[in-house]
Amino acid sequence: MKTITRRCCLGMLLATPLLAACSHETPPSAKAALEPKRDTACSLDGMSLADYPGPKGQLQYAQGAPDFFCDTIELFAVYLKPEQQRLVAAVYVQDMSKANWEHPVGNWIDARNAFYVVGSRLKGSMGPTFASYGSEAAARAVAAREGGKVYRFNDITPAMAELDGGVLKDKSM
Numbered sequence: 001m002k003t004i005t006r007r008c009c010l011g012m013l014l015a016t017p018l019l020a021a022c023s024h025e026t027p028p029s030a031k032a033a034l035e036p037k038r039d040t041a042c043s044l045d046g047m048s049l050a051d052y053p054g055p056k057g058q059l060q061y062a063q064g065a066p067d068f069f070c071d072t073i074e075l076f077a078v079y080l081k082p083e084q085q086r087l088v089a090a091v092y093v094q095d096m097s098k099a100n101w102e103h104p105v106g107n108w109i110d111a112r113n114a115f116y117v118v119g120s121r122l123k124g125s126m127g128p129t130f131a132s133y134g135s136e137a138a139a140r141a142v143a144a145r146e147g148g149k150v151y152r153f154n155d156i157t158p159a160m161a162e163l164d165g166g167v168l169k170d171k172s173m
Contacts, residue, residue, distance in 0.1 A: 031060040033092040033108030036068050043067035044074045044163075047125060053102045054124025055094045055132045057111065062087040070125040072116070072132055076161035091153075096131050097138035112153045115139035118160060120148030126163075130156065 036049050036056070047070045049056050057075030059067045064086065069075040072093055078084065079091060091111035098107040101122070109132070117131040117139050124131075131148075133139040139150045 031066075031089045033058065033090070034060075034066060035106060035108075040068050042070040042074065042125075044069060044078060050103075052125030054104070054122065054129045055096050055099070056104060057094075057132075058092045058108075059086075059088055060090040060092070062089045072124065072130040073126055073128075073161050074163065075111070076130065076156055077158075077163045080156070080158040080161055093132035095134035095138075096142075097133050097135065109134045114153060116151045116153070116156060117143045117146065117148040118151050118156070120146040122146050122148075130161075 036058075038050050040049050041047065042049060044067075049068055049070050052070050055072045057069040057072050059069075059075065059079060061067075067078065069078070075091070075093065079088065092108045093111040093114050094104050095107045095109045095114070096104065099105065111132070114132045114134060115136045115138070117133070119128070120131060120143065122129060122131050122142070130151075131139075131142060131146075133142065136150065142148075143150050
């Protein structure tokens with residue numbers, strides 16, 4: 001009986017780091033947001049971040065180079081994928097209550113604490129976007145003016161962030 005108990009304990013100890021690696025929880029050594037350079041391309045589609053309007057995103061990993069995204073929908077599409085294997089140290093988006101919508105620079109905030117307006121008339125690089133804000137009041141004001149609904153980070157689902165083409169969802173074209 002003692003041998004079985006020891007084996008179970010040893011198995012649990014060995015499995016713990018593997019389970020932690022599968023988690024999207026922020027490790028203690030979260031990295032600071034980086035400002036993309038003028039020529040930084042989107043990790044998903046190669047589009048230049050500087051050439052398009054709307055909020056950008058970035059994933060900082062425990063190891064390796066960060067991924068930058070020209071649109072928050074792309075950030076969520078990658079982050080929420082079950083195939084995401086790299087340990088995420090931090091997730092950042094821009095606070096659009098402080099950034100210029102047409103040419104956003106800086107104003108990076110922790111994406112997990114942001115508020116998102118989903119389904120508004122606002123357009124990002126991929127068409128309809130998840131507009132990110134540092135405060136609930138700012139997000140609600142934009143939703144009242146531009147339409148859409150306010151969500152928290154953990155309320156956004158993979159189905160909401162499907163990359164089936166912004167044009168397909170854009171009824172104004």
